[in-house]
Amino acid sequence: MSTTRSITTRGGETFEKRPFRFGRWLAETGWRHLVGVVLILFCLFPLAYVLSASLNPAGTLTGSNALFSNIGVGAYERLFSDPSQPFASWFGNTMLVASITAVATVFLGALAAYSFSRMRFTGRRFGLMSIVLIQMFPQLLAVVAIFLLMNAISDWFPAIGINTHIGLIMVYMGGALGVNTYLMYGFFNTVPKDIDEAAKIDGAGHARIFFTIILRLVAPILAVVGLLSFITTTNEFVVSSIVLIDPEKQTLAVGLYKLVSNPNYADWGAFSAGAIIAALPVVILFLFLQKYIVGGLTAGAVK
Incomplete structure (x- = not known):
């Protein structure tokens, strides 16, 4: 059968x-x-x-x-009750620095990528090659130079020098703008230039084309760059440890390290609790941007 x-x-x-x-x-x-x-x-x-x-x-x-x-839940209680470890300040500092760095990096990187992709000017090719070559060297090699530079800036402009969040944000932006600009430059090239020409015929300038048309079409790459910048800034330890000296101004990576740096008393429970709390904003941001990230996988094919 x-x-x-x-x-x-x-x-x-x-x-x-x-x-x-x-x-x-x-x-x-x-x-x-x-x-x-x-x-x-x-x-x-x-x-x-x-x-x-x-x-x-x-x-x-x-x-x-x-x-x-x-x-x-004793570890979580110690994080917020122990005055010697201002976890709330560390968390707030990290979110402030990471958010501003991500937004500023995306905005400035998009402006630079649009310029390299749509405009023709003297030094354009040299600028693109310089961005690629500079990114070959890790930022860790410039730690000593960063410290000396920030220390010298503090003598003239204390508001953006060492032990300031603005100074740390500027250092992060300088290290991330190159690779993010080149990454967005490749995505901007997938957007047909016919759209720009049609908008110019209607009387739109570069600013209007960029803010009203291009940014909406390249939303997937903006979401990816913003997410990567936020994650990198949140997890960064070396640069923030040399720029921020005041314990109240330090970030989560530096603050959590202090909980386990003493070999005689390492509070691994509080360290793990802090790591769990620090991961929540990244997870929430990833879930919020997931539709743009998934859309970016096929955006180049339909454009």
Whole structure:
């Protein structure tokens, strides 16, 4: 007796539907699901371990291998109640610096990318090549120079010198504008220039074309650059540790390091709790920008 049956589609095509067999499904597509589940578990385990450590009442990593064996919120209470560790100030400073840096980087990078993509001027090619060459050297190599420069600026303009958030934002922007400009420049080139020419015929200038037309078409790359800039600024440690000296002005990366820098007393529970709280804004921002990021994967094909 045959176990297959014929199915006719709306288009008139007829095909035979075979019965489900686990072995055939596993060989054809099931192994992909298994690989996906393994990768998801591999990525989620560090997060689960940190969350378990943040809920450990002992405040140490001892016993954290048994996930969620002891649960308490003492670590979170210590973060906000201990006057020696102003976690609220660290969190506020980080969000302020990261938000301003992300917005300013996206705006200035978009202006520069639009200029390189749409305008022809002397030194354009040299400027593009300079951006690529400068980004070959990591910002870590310039730490000493950054400190000396910020220290010298403090003598003349204390408001943007060392131990100021404005000075740190300017350093971050200087390090990120090059690569972000080149990244957006490639995306701007996918937008047809016929749109610009049509707008110019209607009497629009470069400013109106940029703000009312181009920015809407390149929203995916703006979301990606903004997200990457926000994440990088939030996690950055070396530059912020040398620019910001006052504990009340320091960022989360520097402040959380202090919780575990003393080998005699390292509060790993509070450190893990702070890491969990610090990750929440990044997750929220990613979920908010997800539709633009996903749209950017196919934007180049339809334009």
